[in-house]
Amino acid sequence: MSYLPWHRSEFERLLAGRAALGHALLIHGPRGIGKLAFATALAQALLCEGSGRTGGACEVCPACGWFGAGNHPDVRRVEPESLTAKLSGEEQSAEKGSSDQIAVDQIRALADFVGTSSHRGGAKLILIHPAEALNLNAANALLKSLEEPPAGVIFLLVAHRPSYLPATVRSRCRQVCLARPDADAAAAWLKAQGIADPALALAHTGNAPLLARELAQADYWQRRNDLFTSLADPGFDALVTAERVRDYGVEEVVGWLQKWSFDILLQHCVDAIRYNPDFSRPVASLASGIDMLALLRYHRELIRLQRVVEHPLNARLLFERLLIDYQRAVAPTAPDTRKAA
Numbered sequence: 327m328s329y330l331p332w333h334r335s336e337f338e339r340l341l342a343g344r345a346a347l348g349h350a351l352l353i354h355g356p357r358g359i360g361k362l363a364f365a366t367a368l369a370q371a372l373l374c375e376g377s378g379r380t381g382g383a384c385e386v387c388p389a390c391g392w393f394g395a396g397n398h399p400d401v402r403r404v405e406p407e408s409l410t411a412k413l414s415g416e417e418q419s420a421e422k423g424s425s426d427q428i429a430v431d432q433i434r435a436l437a438d439f440v441g442t443s444s445h446r447g448g449a450k451l452i453l454i455h456p457a458e459a460l461n462l463n464a465a466n467a468l469l470k471s472l473e474e475p476p477a478g479v480i481f482l483l484v485a486h487r488p489s490y491l492p493a494t495v496r497s498r499c500r501q502v503c504l505a506r507p508d509a510d511a512a513a514a515w516l517k518a519q520g521i522a523d524p525a526l527a528l529a530h531t532g533n534a535p536l537l538a539r540e541l542a543q544a545d546y547w548q549r550r551n552d553l554f555t556s557l558a559d560p561g562f563d564a565l566v567t568a569e570r571v572r573d574y575g576v577e578e579v580v581g582w583l584q585k586w587s588f589d590i591l592l593q594h595c596v597d598a599i600r601y602n603p604d605f606s607r608p609v610a611s612l613a614s615g616i617d618m619l620a621l622l623r624y625h626r627e628l629i630r631l632q633r634v635v636e637h638p639l640n641a642r643l644l645f646e647r648l649l650i651d652y653q654r655a656v657a658p659t660a661p662d663t664r665k666a667a
């Protein structure tokens with residue numbers, strides 16, 4: 327496991343100071359830039375028993391072998407059940423209500439690991455990802471360990487929304503803030519990964535290359551293009567569109583509407599576009615006729631929704647409401663095109 331090339335200097339800096347690393351690191355930064363890869367590579371390097379230990383793990387010693395196979399005895403990884411299920415390909419259970427949170431029992435279950443001595447005589451690593459998934463009880467249970475750090479244990483917390491963690495937990499961790507790559511490095515990396523249009527993928531994800539690569543693997547772009555084509559259509563119909571996207575993910579649709587409305591606002595105010603350069607023409611044409619305050623309110627509502635709505639009872643109703651509100655904001659003077667029932 328390796329860190330991403332744009333995090334090399336930060337990685338080497340931490341390893342060079344490994345003797346004073348601290349007992350808990352909060353590795354944070356934007357989503358999709360390689361924080362988990364960084365934390366995993368750091369854990370492996372700290373456990374590596376090879377000789378050349380200055381530039382990271384050797385990849386050939388027994389410890390690296392176990393680490394690579396996911397069974398090093400001095401490592402524990404803690405993540406929400408839903409993520410574990412998803413990574414192991416159990417899509418069914420991931421959808422059927424397995425928890426998106428890290429529960430207190432998962433933290434309590436670390437007691438034996440923390441309380442016994444290291445199998446290999448080195449450090450013991452606990453990687454918590456994403457740390458903002460810790461529910462309140464779990465965070466409080468973890469806090470006890472952070473306040474009275476068990477000997478030889480290093481906690482690596484990975485978070486893209488560190489503000490969601492209790493301040494008490496944050497303050498007990500050494501902060502490691504990872505930056506986005508510069509655009510050229512990110513585009514070169516995506517190109518090497520076989521991504522067809524790195525520039526668009528980076529614009530759309532706010533320069534988050536891992537997220538861009540992840541999205542390219544599913545039919546994400548097809549779904550996104552379907553929705554945007556409807557939104558760009560002069561004959562846009564909120565209810566027809568809601569029906570068309572009824573099976574799409576809520577987080578996904580809310581995120582797209584947020585990026586779309588952001589681009590219209592940006593175009594309206596400063597004649598620029600950020601997320602969807604491939605739809606610049608329809609965005610420009612929509613931007614000329616909007617009710618700006620209404621669209622701004624709409625955009626703010628989408629940002630609020632992104633924080634709270636993950637599993638609404640009825641996604642279709644939510645989509646209908648959002649698309650009707652969108653229609654009102656972008657075409658305040660257009661006649662209502664809905665057919666009478």
Ligand SMILES: [Zn+2]
Pocket residue numbers: 373374375376383384385386387388389390
């Ligand atoms: Zn090694």
